[in-house]
Amino acid sequence: MNFSFLTPVSEDVLIYRQLLSPQTVGKKLQVHTSEDGVPSLSGGEIALLGVLENRRDASKKNNRLNFDEIRKSFYALFPGSWNTTCVDLGDLEPGETVEDTYFALKETISILLSQKVIPIVLGGSQDLTYANYRAYDAILPMVNIVNVDARFDLGEVSEAITSKSFVGKIILEEPYNLFNYATLGYQTYFNSQEEIDLMKKLYFEAYRLGEVSKDITLVEPVLRDANIVSVDISSVESSILSENQKISPNGFSGKEICAIARYSGISNKVSSFGIFDLNTTGNESQTAMLTAQILWYFIEGVNARIIESDFVDDKTYQKYITLVDDFELIFYKSLKSGRWWIEIPFLSNVNNKLKKHTLLPCAKNDYDMAINNIVPERWYKAHQKNIL
Template identity: 35%
Template sequence: MNLSIFFEPLNEDIFALLDKPRTLGAYIGRFTGKFPDWRSADIAILGVSETRGREEEPHETAPARAVRKKLYSLHKGAGRCHIVDLGNLRPGITLEDTYLRIKEIVEVLISHNTIPVIIGGSHDLEYGQYMGYEHMDRVVNMVTVDSSVDMAEDPEVPANKKQLRQILMHEPNYLFSLGQIGYQSYLVDPEVMATLEKLHFEAYRVGEVHRNIQEMEPVVRMADLLTFDISAIRHQDAPGYEPANPFGITGEEACQLCWYAGLSDNMTSMGFYEYNPALDAHELTAATMATMIWYFIEGFYHRKNETQFNTSKFTKYAVAFNDNPDRMIFYKSRQSEKWWLEVEALSNEKGARIVPCSYEDYLQAIKGEVPNRWILTQARIG
């Protein structure tokens, strides 16, 4: 497929001083004259200037421009690096057309094992990112990092405040799990949280992220796609959005979550949304986002390919419960020391599912307590 018809080339002038040896700018193949070979790339960066989802006209200058300048100047890690920059997506005539363009691009890229990294644009663009998985003929898992939960019902509310409802209502329904990380209770309607609970989805307040970010790793490892609303980051570390949010996650925590995403063998697309360069006078947000993407790239090139559980790479643990013939099966990687949990379906017609978990889940099980992650997963399997 000729993806170049969807993109505008980048202006070469902004990269003139960035091609220094050993920086990412010297290794990323970008669309300036000739469209890069995305089929053989590991990761493809694409900028999206679509902001009609927050009731603004698309920006003439793509939000990705400032992020690219910061990202390209960062030093490359020690491993290999095969990344392309496809340029900036041409917005559709309507907002829905833009969603469909993102859907088609994500679908094509992940079908060729190339991970799209989207730099947007309003957060409703995650709907297009999600639709890119419709062709996979299997359920998918999604994680969103956001200070609020974008599930508004009011038709007068901007699109970037209700895209999760679009995803949940989308037919066919292929969403198996949704993880919401970093929400702030005073920004979320209690009825919305009750809906997530009824659907057996996981949600973690910003305080839980601060208290133990390591517990977010299994949540991220579960996901096929992750979306990041920049407003989840406290304003001191990323001022390029509105309204200002003084109590979000830190820039360091945002980078840690992106590192987890990069390491995950399941993760096949990333989206970074709601960056407004007009509010980023000193390009601090651009620097934060560039560092987040850098950590995702580094994590990707440190993947362990831990998907075959019945091999010598894993240690299997069976936890028995008192007065109960059933056992709970855990797997621990000998290489990364990460944990997985095998969850039996309630119905005999459905097989077991192995999902990421934490060491804390294992400790809870050996105390005779059923981990909440096991309960939620079994409820979703049915």
């Protein structure tokens, strides 16, 4: 495996690690050092990776990034009852061009995914999500992305990719592998009406900050269906971030962003997770500790994953069939976890990449809507994308 793009964890962090309790995360994970090299990977692992690239940051801060404080905060935490091995692969330095960084990140994530290792990316500007997405080109026929962000990040198609326009490039550039894009926590005043209209036209999902904060469980089915989860740290309210990270007084609370991270980890489909727009250059202890706790909750979620059945054995699920207007809606409830799915039938006359019945994660509330003759919005949007 070629990890030549990566630089070791700094000596400052390694010295700090030596002083930690043997029970801490830092003492239990394997670390890329200049002396020992990159830790070996054997699958079933989680790999932390810093990417020090922010030249496409739309806010034009472009500071020299440093994730040492985040690592120290994360290393000092105590793990839960984790059965996965965690490794810290160190950092990916900016390439000569931004495209060089994209290539290096794509190649690194491709290697990790092929080894069944879940990469956790610490960014840099959020346009790095584009490179993360491209790493799936030879791995999955269709990809679902969830963006935890106050903005949709669709941007102007005619302009160069930035941290606020990377989704437009994902949508329009071949190969077309994006099936669904969902934004959690968007704030209307940060998004143009054209972007809002385009989200609706493409049948993408968008959940306002207010509705998610009112009921955080709303995001669980959305994250259960995601392959890539990209978190913009500026989606968090500025009062709990360090001074140079403050963007908006409104946003997710610390508890809410950690709950979202845990839901992401619990999802069996999520195979990469990233926290971006980290403008950390030194001693930003508040942002560092929140980021460390987000990492902790994601890993905690991964360790709480439940392998669901494929709903072949009728002893493992309950099946419900409802008729809404002209649609026959088929729901499945797992007897193991209590989670719900709804079936999206394959349309044989449509040339798409979904060659079978697809089970879409949903909530019990979707079934309750169906028996009251209301088509669930998630099902409708997925069905419409299937026939586009």
